[in-house]
Each structure stands twice: as C-alpha cells, then as structure tokens.
Amino acid sequence: MKIISTIDELRDQLRGQLRTAFVPTMGNLHEGHLSLMRLARRHGDPVVASIFVNRLQFGPNEDFDKYPRTFEADAEKLEKEGVYVLFAPTEKDLYPEPQEYRVQPPDDLGGTLEGEFRPAMFPGVCTVVTKLFSCVQPRVAVFGKKDYQQLMIIRNMARQFAMPTEVIGAETVRAADGLALSSRNGYLDAAERAEAPALYRTLQDVAERVRASHPGLPALEREAMAHLSARGWQPDYVSIRKRADLKPPTREEYAAGAGLLVLAAARLGATRLIDNLEIER
Ligand code: PAF
Numbered sequence: 265m266k267i268i269s270t271i272d273e274l275r276d277q278l279r280g281q282l283r284t285a286f287v288p289t290m291g292n293l294h295e296g297h298l299s300l301m302r303l304a305r306r307h308g309d310p311v312v313a314s315i316f317v318n319r320l321q322f323g324p325n326e327d328f329d330k331y332p333r334t335f336e337a338d339a340e341k342l343e344k345e346g347v348y349v350l351f352a353p354t355e356k357d358l359y360p361e362p363q364e365y366r367v368q369p370p371d372d373l374g375g376t377l378e379g380e381f382r383p384a385m386f387p388g389v390c391t392v393v394t395k396l397f398s399c400v401q402p403r404v405a406v407f408g409k410k411d412y413q414q415l416m417i418i419r420n421m422a423r424q425f426a427m428p429t430e431v432i433g434a435e436t437v438r439a440a441d442g443l444a445l446s447s448r449n450g451y452l453d454a455a456e457r458a459e460a461p462a463l464y465r466t467l468q469d470v471a472e473r474v475r476a477s478h479p480g481l482p483a484l485e486r487e488a489m490a491h492l493s494a495r496g497w498q499p500d501y502v503s504i505r506k507r508a509d510l511k512p513p514t515r516e517e518y519a520a521g522a523g524l525l526v527l528a529a530a531r532l533g534a535t536r537l538i539d540n541l542e543i544e545r
Contacts (some may be wrong), residue, residue, distance in 0.1 A: 265343045267350045269357050271399050277349055278400065283308045286402035286429075288393060291315040292332040293341050296437040296445035300406045301345040303434045307404045310348030314396055316358060320366075321388025332450055351400065358395065367391045369417045373510060377527055378413050378538065381500045389414055390421055397422075402429050410436040410444050412527060412540045413510060436539075438464070444539045451535040460537065462495055463530060466502065467541040470526045474504060475545045481512070492530050499530035507542065521545070 268274045278284060285308030287300045304311045315338055322328035335352065342350050367390035368374070374386040397405065405422075407415045419431040437445045442464040443457075452460055470488050474481070481504045488502040506513050507523040518524075527540040 265339070265347050265350055267339060267352055269351075269353050271353070271357065274349065274351050274399055278310075278312070281310060281401075282403065284310060284312055284400060284402045284404075286312045286314070286396070286400045286405040288314045288316070288396050288405070288407075290317045290331065290447070291338050292334050292447040292450070293338045294437075294445045294447065296408060296410065298341060298345055299437050300408060300434050301342065301347060303432065304404070304406045305346065307406070307430075307432060308402070311346065312349045312351060312400050312402065313342050313347045314351040314353075314400070316351075316353055316392070316396075318388055318392040319355065320363065320391055321385050323382055323384045326382070326384075327448075327451075330451075332447055351396075358392075363391060363395075365391075367394045367421065369421065373413070373417055373420065376413075376510065377501060377503060377505075378529065381529065386414070386417055390417065393418055394421070394425075394427075397427055397429055404430045404432055406432045406434055408436060409433045410446065410539070412525065416510060442468075444537075446537065448535055448537065452532065456532050456535065459495065460532060462492070463497070463528060463532075463537055463539050464541070466492055467526050467528055467539060470502065470504065471541050471543045474524065474526070474543050481518070488526075488528070492528075497530040497532050499528065500536075502526065502528040502530075504543075 285304035287304050289297050317331050319328055366387050369386045369390050379386050407418060415433045422429050422431050441461040443461045466488050470484055473484055485502045489499045492499045504524055504526045507525050513522050524543040525540050529538040
C-alpha cells in the first residue's frame with residue numbers, strides 16, 4: 265500500500281485509473297470502516313482510502329481537537345484489506361490556502377436533523393468530499409448508512425454537479441449488543457458503554473410501533489425522546505422521515521406506504537451519538 269500525502273503525488277499514482285473505488289474517512293478505523301473497504305473492492309479497482317480529520321465540518325465547540333487520531337494502526341488495517349493507496353494529506357496539503365469556496369447543500373436537506381444541531385457539518389463535508397473527489401477522481405465512492413443524511417446529501421451533490429462518481433451506501437455495522445460502530449464510541453466510559461445500546465433499542469421500538477399502527481408519528485417521536493431522557497440521555501431529536509428526501513411524511517404519504525426511517529441523535533454524558541433504522545413495513 266502506498267501512503268501519499270500530496271495531491272500531485274496522488275494524481276501521478278492514479279493516472280489512467282478508470283475504475284477507482286474510493287472510501288473517505290477521518291481515521292480511527294473500526295470494523296464499520298473496513299466493511300466499506302470490502303464493499304468498495306466489489307465495485308472497483310484499485311481501492312483508495314483517505315484519512316483526513318476535516319476541521320471545516322466541526323463547529324467551534326465540537327471535538328475536532330480530541331477526535332481520535334490512530335494513524336499507524338489505521339494504516340496497518342488498510343494494508344490488510346488490500347487498499348492500494350492511502351491518501352493522508354495534512355491540512356497544508358489539502359488546504360494550501362484558506363478554503364474560501366464552499367459547497368453549500370440545500371437548506372431542506374442540509375439544514376434539518378444533524379444540520380440543525382451541527383450547522384458547520386454538511387457545508388464542511390460537501391466541501392471536503394468535492395475536493396477529495398477532485399483529487400481521486402473515483403468511479404465509485406462508498407459511505408456508511410450510519411450517517412444516513414450525509415450519504416443522501418453527498419449522493420444528491422454528486423448527481424446535481426454531474427460528478428462522474430457513483431455514491432454507494434453501506435449497511436451499518438453493529439456491536440453484538442446493537443450499538444452502531446462509531447469512532448466516538450471510544451469516548452464512552454464503561455457505564456455509558458453499557459447504556460449506549462438503548463439508543464438502537466429505542467429506534468427498534470419506534471419502528472415496531474410505526475409498523476403496528478399509526479398513532480401519530482409526532483407522538484411516537486416525543487415518547488421516544490422522553491424515554492431516552494428518563495434514562496439519562498439528552499436527545500437532540502428522534503425523527504421519523506421519508507427515505508426519499510428526509511422530509512416528515514404526510515398522512516397520505518404514510519398511508520400510501522412511503523419508505524420511512526427513524527433517525528436519532530442524543531448525548532450520553534459528554535458523547536453525542538447518532539443512529540438510524542430503516543422501517544420495514
Ligand atoms: O463520515 C466521515 O468520516 C466524514 O464526514 C467524511 C465523509 C470522511 C468527510 O470528512
């Protein structure tokens with residue numbers, strides 16, 4: 265595996281490659297990331313991964329400084345997965361001058377859910393992903409469904425800008441107790457780690473109740489949030505949305521069988537976790 269930090273060297277290395285499959289990451293790789301590498305391999309060759317903790321997508325009081333950086337261990341894991349190039353630019357390599365041009369997602373998709381609570385997130389993600397796509401020029405790129413809204417925003421961005429990159433979503437990988445794998449799980453202490461699967465169980469409960477009847481989705485959302493609060497969480501949202509556009513379904517859309525999912529974000533102690541579940545009905 266070649267570890268490359270500059271854009272020029274990356275372009276030289278990938279020149280002539282027409283089937284590159286790309287997995288951008290912020291490092292601290294776990295089994296969830298490795299499953300993205302394996303999916304990438306099924307859709308293209310060579311597989312290129314990147315590790316870059318992107319300051320642009322963190323708000324001023326968020327965890328940019330403490331975000332876990334485990335480069336050596338990450339590189340070893342990627343090598344074992346048969347990744348051809350690891351692009352690991354420094355901030356100076358990727359942003360040699362202040363990044364004044366930004367890619368701004370539309371408000372209705374980028375300003376809701378995560379966008380409401382983390383306004384820097386999606387403009388930062390769209391900007392860095394556009395730049396990384398421009399460096400790697402992948403035919404396909406893989407993103408996890410754990411960040412469902414991010415996946416949708418990037419997929420729509422690639423389509424609207426006619427980027428020659430197909431955006432593929434990968435299933436969420438969970439621990440045996442249901443907790444979605446995330447680099448931020450490492451912030452949890454033992455008691456919080458034991459409590460953390462309650463977020464997924466809450467989503468399962470909401471999904472089950474949506475399947476069983478339609479008592480009013482806002483009431484279900486409120487009850488789920490109250491349940492988490494009673495267990496000591498501080499929920500930002502539990503929200504049932506349409507898979508197609510992440511808007512709340514109307515009664516008519518619900519009755520017509522619109523594809524739904526439930527998304528949640530909640531703080532446990534100092535750690536903010538997100539998760540989602542597609543509702544089969
Ligand atoms: O999902 C992530 O790890 C990041 O948001 C991404 C897509 C690598 C952009 O920095």
